[in-house]
Amino acid sequence: MKTCEHDVSRYCDLPLVEPRKLAPNIDRNRESLVRYIEKKWVNHTVLHYYFMQDRSDLAGPPAQLQAVRDAFEEWKNLSLGLEFVEVNQAVDAEFRIGFAPGSSWSYVGRDCIDLVPNHEQQTMNFGWDLTSSYGRDTALHEIGHAMGFPHEHQNHKAGIVWNEAAVYANFAGSPNFWDAEQTYHNIIRKISPEDVAGSSWDKDSIMHYQFQAGLILQPSGYENRPLIPAPGLSDMDKQEARKFYPANNQIQWPELKPFLSHLLNIQPGEQLDFTIRPEQSRTYNIQTFGSMDTVIVLFEDDNGESIFLAGDDDSGTDYNSKIALRLINGRRYYLRLRLYSTGASGVGGLMLW
Template structure:
């Protein structure tokens, strides 16, 4: 990410609004068993989607979609998750702006929540937040994976819409980068964010602002205050660098480094399509760490098949079926941090088209890796 330059704007109170409060990121159970470069590759890549994934998003739209909250007087009230058409249009526009970068992810709106990996609510008073990347897959279908807690038809709101989708594709908060060099007046931060409009608890303030990410959790070694993943901060919160003592206000929208991140993790897909994988024939992966390859499977009979990777490596393997020209998720396996290989078994239908997608975290030993199905 790019370094902050001397053209940083002075603090403008009108540019400070409520902030995103992301849920805690899941911790890989296998992390304790690995270390070094292998662990860093696991952490930085495990919540990214397989390139070429179609992320289906759904807007909660039922009368009963909402939460019952406790009021200050001890009573309760029902607060809806349903957003109006202006709110939905702002989110659609944000998805389209990320897609317009030419990335290999697709975004498709669906009207059935059971088909959606990303489920979006607009609950006022609950803040704006999103689960990070593939953490969304562990959330029950009746629950939100993204929430927008304020209007999106303002400059701050449009940036919020882009920011939460940044989390959706696996981007953390920029100010929590270990390379930011930010030194906080911690008690001032706690006072600021414990009051309106955020009204956060101390643990939530620590998780979303003061906690430094591990170097393996971030992409790149430089701090980019222009990033859409950066908060705006008022004066008196940051002690160092001196240039941010009067406040840190990103310009809004996607920075050049944001765009570079998206294109690097999700490069545009080659129009020629993936090579065909023959049954019982292994094919070398030949991947660098962090890269991905797709393979076409057209079974010659209807039965249960197994697709697996081979070699001393950490990989995530996903199987998709092409339905009306769109790859739809079947199942996946992630062997990162274990001594086994990723393996998927599923019933495949003769003549149908399936895509096996492999992303490599890291290799060990000889570094020879391969994929095969049988």
């Protein structure tokens, strides 16, 4: 993560999370696409954040809260399809933010709800001052994780070859005091060992750590000098955020009607959105068909705000995404579908019944 001179050794410490289990003997390219996309939110999601001020061990002063609000606003000002809304109750928030001293971290993307469903538990922490240049980058960095973006220095396309002994020794000391597992998880580990249609290495990414001289053996040029990213969001950060979360608010979404299938012919990472207006109140089934890896998420329109109702993710498995839920006549719902990868045919279908 980017730092200033006086804070060069303080780093984001991601929670240790076991990789999601996929089907045995899964195709390597398919696995890579799933890993690249799996933690991203579906676009047009309203994400709520809550400051855990009711707990003395997690409360922060007003200036720190405002720095986080400003960082959310900076991401939003990229004209993204995501919304960030501050709420007054933890139960309403996907992101629950504390200010316990010592370490800054966040769960990555959908892990915030998949792994931390208890609304009394935090999903993000800021352990140092956010009003400095370093602190502002810290806030942007952790929110980037919450949006689903991993550490950039762990991008396998970076081609970084570590002086592993030096890396482990450096992070075992002050002020991090990481054990070998933490250092491996946050530094040495590659996000994906396979070739994936992701971005090339961005050494200036907000998601990149700064590294002092002596830790990197390759690429050439960093053996004897530090790697210091430029401050703020890089051009590639902005490009990647807009790629996964495009604004396109004025697109007319097709309507899902009972027993009428929709052809799904999109590329990995792309998303389709549908509107559902039930003509009678009953339990409906929504399911994908074909050999595609998808995630589907159902929202209800509540006076212009999309409220999450249910979702299913079939990526890396041999079944199809399916939601069964009672829908009410007179209300409007949105079904959002993100594609991970396609089967041999490259197409699939979606049906409501």
